[in-house]
Amino acid sequence: xxxxxxxxxxxxxxxxxILVHRVGAEPILATLRALTWWQFVLICLPYGVIVAxxxxxxxxxxxxxxxxxxxxxxxxxxxxxxxVVTAVGSVGGEAVKAWLVRRDVSYAESVPSIVVAKTTTVIxxxxxxxxxxVLAWTALDVSGLVLRAxxxxxxxxxxxxxxxFGAQVAGLVGRAGRALVWAGVTADAAAAESLDASLRRYYxxxxxxxxxxxxxxxxxxxxxxxxxxxxxxxxxxxxxxxTATVIEALGSGVRFASFMVPxxxxxxxxxxxxxxxxxxxxxxxxxxxxxxxxxxxxVWIVVGLLVLLGMRWAEAKTPARRAPPPRPxxxxxxxxxxxxxxxxxxDDVPRAPRGDGAW
Numbered sequence: 583x584x585x586x587x588x589x590x591x592x593x594x595x596x597x598x599x600i601l602v603h604r605v606g607a608e609p610i611l612a613t614l615r616a617l618t619w620w621q622f623v624l625i626c627l628p629y630g631v632i633v634a635x636x637x638x639x640x641x642x643x644x645x646x647x648x649x650x651x652x653x654x655x656x657x658x659x660x661x662x663x664x665x666v667v668t669a670v671g672s673v674g675g676e677a678v679k680a681w682l683v684r685r686d687v688s689y690a691e692s693v694p695s696i697v698v699a700k701t702t703t704v705i706x707x708x709x710x711x712x713x714x715x716v717l718a719w720t721a722l723d724v725s726g727l728v729l730r731a732x733x734x735x736x737x738x739x740x741x742x743x744x745x746x747f748g749a750q751v752a753g754l755v756g757r758a759g760r761a762l763v764w765a766g767v768t769a770d771a772a773a774a775e776s777l778d779a780s781l782r783r784y785y786x787x788x789x790x791x792x793x794x795x796x797x798x799x800x801x802x803x804x805x806x807x808x809x810x811x812x813x814x815x816x817x818x819x820x821x822x823x824x825t826a827t828v829i830e831a832l833g834s835g836v837r838f839a840s841f842m843v844p845x846x847x848x849x850x851x852x853x854x855x856x857x858x859x860x861x862x863x864x865x866x867x868x869x870x871x872x873x874x875x876x877x878x879x880x881v882w883i884v885v886g887l888l889v890l891l892g893m894r895w896a897e898a899k900t901p902a903r904r905a906p907p908p909r910p911x912x913x914x915x916x917x918x919x920x921x922x923x924x925x926x927x928x929d930d931v932p933r934a935p936r937g938d939g940a941w
C-alpha cells in the first residue's frame with residue numbers, strides 16, 4: 583500500500599504532461615504573460631484571511647475555547663503545509679496540529695476537535711458544491727457533462743460525510759478499537775473508547791458549536807470563490823463571481839474525490855481545463871489558472887513550514903507547561919460516568935483511528 587500514492591503521483595504527473603502537450607504551451611503562456619510579479623503577490627494575500635476564517639471553524643470544533651486563536655492559526659498553517667509536502671494524505675499534518683497546541687489543550691481534546699473539524703469541513707465543501715450546481719444550472723450556460731460531473735461529485739461527498747458522521751454518532755470508533763484488541767492488533771482500546779465518548783458527547787451537547795464550525799468553514803470556501811474571482815481578473819479572464827464560484831465548487835469536488843492522489847496532481851488541472859473549455863475561456867486559460875493556484879499554494883507551504891519551525895523554536899525557549907485537564911461536561915444520563923474520566927487519554931502521543939487517510 584505504501585507504493586500506491588507514489589504511483590498515483592507519477593500517474594498525475596503523466597496526465598499533466600499530456601494535458602500540456604494537447605493544449606499547447608502558447609495558450610497557457612499567453613494567459614500567464616498577463617500576470618506581473620506584484621499581481622502575484624496580491625493573489626497570495628487572500629489565503630491568509632481564508633485560513634483565519636477556517637481557524638475559527640476549527641476553534642468551534644473544540645468543546646471549549648482553550649487554545650489561543652493565534653496558536654491555532656499557526657498550527658493550521660503548519661499542518662496544512664505538511665499535508666501537502668508529506669504526500670501521505672491528511673494524516674501527518676493533522677498530528678502536527680494536535681502536537682503544536684498540546685501546551686494549551688490536551689490530546690484528549692485536540693484529537694476529537696480535529697475529527698470534528700474534518701467532518702464540518704467536508705459538510706461545508708458539499709454546501710459549496712451544491713451552491714455551484716444551483717448557480718451553474720440557473721445562471722450559466724454550461725454543458726450537461728459538467729453539470730453531471732458536479733452532481734456525481736456531490737453524491738460522493740454526501741455519501742462520504744454521511745458515513746463518516748454516522749460512524750461517529752453510532753459509536754463505531756469505540757467498537758473498532760475493541761475489534762482491534764480482539765484481533766490482537768493492539769493491546770488496549772482505551773484511546774479509541776475515549777475518542778468515541780468525546781465525539782458522541784460533542785455531537786449530543788455542543789450542536790451550537792458544531793453549527794458555528796460548519797458556518798465558518800462554509801464562509802471560508804465561499805471566500806475561496808472570491809479569491810478565484812481575483813485570480814481570473816488578474817489573468818485577464820473576463821468572468822463574474824458566479825462563474826468563479828462554479829469553478830471553485832468544481833475544483834473543490836475534484837480535490838475531494840481525488841484525495842488519494844498527492845495534491846490532486848493532474849486531476850485538478852484536468853478538471854479546470856475541462857471547466858474553462860466548457861465556459862468558453864479555453865483549456866489553456868484553465869491550465870494557466872491551475873499553475874497560478876499551484877504557485878500560490880507553494881508560497882503558503884513555505885510560510886507554513888517557517889511557522890512550524892518558529893513555533894518549535896518558541897516552545898524550546900519556553901519552560902514546559904502541561905495543558906490543563908479537560909473540564910467535565912454535563913453527563914448525558916443518570917448512569918453516565920463523569921465526562922472527565924470518559925475523555926482521559928495519554929498526553930504523550932496523539933492517537934486516533936486511521937482509515938482512508940483521515941483522522
